[in-house]
Amino acid sequence: MSATSAVSAAAADAPSSRQRWTALAAWLLLLVAGIVVIAHSRFSADLSAFLPASPDGRQRVLIEQLQSGVASRTLMAGIEGGVDAEQRAAVSRAMAAQMRASKLFEQVQNGDAGDWSAAGTWLFERRYQLSPAVTPEHFTAVGLRDAIDETLSLLGTPAGNAIKPLLERDPTGETQRIAEGLIPASAPRSAAGVWVSRTKPRALILASTRASGGDLDAQAIAIAQIQQAFDSAVQQLGNAASKPTLLMSGAPVFSVQSRDKIKGEALHLAAIGGIVMSTLLLLAFASLRALFIALLPVLTGVVAGTATVSLVFGSVHGLTMGFGSTLIGETVDYAIYYLIQARQNYPGAPAGSGWRHWRAVHWPTVRLGLLTSVVGFAALVFSGFPGLAQLGVFSLAGLIAAALATRYVLPVLAPDGASGQGMRRPMARVAGALVRALPKLRWAFVGLGIAALALVLWQGGHLWRANLSAMSPVTRAAQDLDAELRDDIGASEGSTLVVLQGADEQATLRAAEAATLRLDALVGRGELAGFETVTRLLPSEAAQQARIASLPEAQVLRTRLVEASAGSPLPAAKLEPFIADVVAARALPPIHSTDLKEGPLAGVVNAMLFERPGGGWSSVIALHVGARFDNARLRAALADVPEVQVIDIGAELGGLYSRYLHEAFVQVALGALAVLALLGLWLRSWRRLVAVSEPLVFAVVLTLGFLALAGAALGILHLVGLLLVVAVGSNYALFFDQLQETGEADEDTLASLLFANLTTVVSFTLIAISDIPALSSIGRVVAPGALLALLLSAAFARRRLGAPRR
């Protein structure tokens, strides 16, 4: 296209000033709408965004557990130090009382025996519906004798005083039988009447919130309530010589902390990034106006990205928010290209029409760079993992919005680009020198690239050894504290779950009863230390009816008792209260889950039996595995129980991550292929395609080589980072391609490239030193990768540039 025809073409479709203001107004409107959407967005920070959206059966159960299981709303508190165990116990009791009174918690346990007093009465009254020993044989003369003998064998022992008051009403020991099932196999140590740690001077409290684990605002309130309960308990100590400190952990603490940390870090990064970027822009343009204009596409991109994610996914993951700061690095490039390149114009063109020249000459290149990024990130959108898909949608919306703002809004505000001279001349000189010197290092780069490739191939799978926890922003120290408290409380054993599902509550309970029978056998053989099942508190109606039907009439029972107690130290004559209770039990209505929902056992029941989000019911049996546990034998024992899933949470999460990593590899590879295909279509030349992709391939390989050399453990986010390197780097490679085709390597274009690269590298370096692992992974890949992409684009340029073609 000749210069004059371009001018006339531009003039022909030159927008009227009204059209230009319409563009500006539309942009402002969209920006405001985006900000409104963001203001009403829900921000999440849980791991579940990084779990697959289309899981298999076991994974679905696992995800349900992670998202809404009791673990997601269980908090652990440690009261450490202070004067002595008595003082800590006093604080523990005061705290627990306050926490219970707050009604925020479904269950607050601190080992105080009072925990069970209200429940105890109910269990005693309902013993003939609850005790698994109640069968017709149990109430024959032989069965009664056996049961009474067993109860008597506890009298005159340390347990005797607990049993004696109930002897005449419950001589067959149903209460003990129920209690026996409810005492966990791995209970915490108890001292001064409350739970304490086995290893540290520390009292323990375990609480589950009423609010769901996903409701982070409610979780934050619950956490604050615990802190406040502790503060006021400590205040009651008066001026004790030394006062304990509070430790807290659990999934809600992690989620809330992560959210706050990611939020804080995102703001922090945005602030520092903004300042550094502004300084650079000021140096480059020496104009506040230019600085303001350069930041507009960045702002537009971040707002559009966040708002789109919020609209598409219903909530914005904290990680996506943090990722927003990475977008600054790429979107600011658009503004820089425009502001510098729009200064050029056709010879003799009127002032204020520089944007037309830019639109004709440079916009196609920027647009192609944008398109390559878009196809690259589009691969992520189709990821089966909502977390990755969010990053993809965010990047797409953000980049497109920033590019459109550059294309339509910047010409209105700065028709001739940035006027200031600033540091651009020295920058252009540096760029020119680099461009002339780098091709000499070409073979050195090739050698390095081959060495890096060898290293990466040699390390192979070992290089990609990061795991799911590497993405979590929770610090090592916090994870250690969590493990310690979990050990103290005996909750660490809950890592193997047996989950039963049914169409309705009763079917689920019957399945749980079937599983309980098999698990009892394992416990009997010593292959399982114990387990907790809801059916000990809420048997299926069928089981309850069978038990009630086993109870004989008063007269029959009386006769059998006489026969059973012949020669026994407990004569039948004393057992009239027992007969009365049995008669009363025959008339009791069955226990329903609704009876338990209000009482003291609600927490225990809700933790183990719940309605599934997608319909149907689910019951969880938590295992205390013990030393001789064998997963295969457990699975074999449960093989014929319908609708049962055995979940080893650790192994399952590991498996999920592997699948996730594999999928990310495929997606990133597809994204890269799509980028190549697009470039090929645009360039329509194998030679130019190779020339453009060469520096990108080498940049990726060298970056991986550096990371391998540094001993980094790579994971999914590093992969995403590599995709960003290709996306950002393709812009540079395309500019060099364009420069070679036109042969013009003017100072301004070189300066804009160098400057855009500088801002990208700086913004990703800031991210690289973030202490949120997910962000730093991306930064550590993109910062060196982007720098390499520019240097390599210059090094692999076939024709010498830096001087106008003669």
Add this chain to the structure above:
Amino acid sequence: MRPDQWLKRWLRALVAVALLGTGTAWAFDLTELMGLLAQKKSGEARFTEQRFVRGLDGPISAAGTLSFQAPDKLTRETTLPRPESMAVDGNQLTLSRGGRTRTLTLDSMPEMLGMVEAMRGTLSGDAGTLQRYFKSKLGGSREGWTLDLAPTDERLAAQVDGVRLTGRAGEVLGVEMTFRGGDRSVMTIVPGAAPTAKPAAARAPS
């Protein structure tokens, strides 16, 4: 064993030997008894038990075997009137009754732990453990001693009035427990493993 513990044991043994050598002019004290008990690292015994429970017509009898292995394994197998067992291994308590087995952590039930330590501490000669849970009073001589233990922990004291252990030299021959409310259990112990060892081994009392 830590060197200081070893040294303490060795000193205790030395003291015991010295006392034996010089006759029994010295009063028999807890240190000496513990020294004697500590020498025995494991043992098996048979027991018979009679429990007197208020409100029941007549005592409840039981019989079975006991075994101990220093420092913290203790098993009570009841064979009569019905088979049941209680095994303590470190902090783990395994109860088997009526064909069911339950595993529990001992330190989650301080009262239970106290009673276990009364036995374990005595059998292993661990005075420190005993004194953590009980006030002790020793009477008699090396040839026939009585060790009275009164719980110091108020929660344990709410259940148990006292434990009286009787024995000769390094052998425990009787355990009597008195519970709050007046119930009582009296256990007679015959050292030796096999139930066939009728005229008990050399260490058994005549």
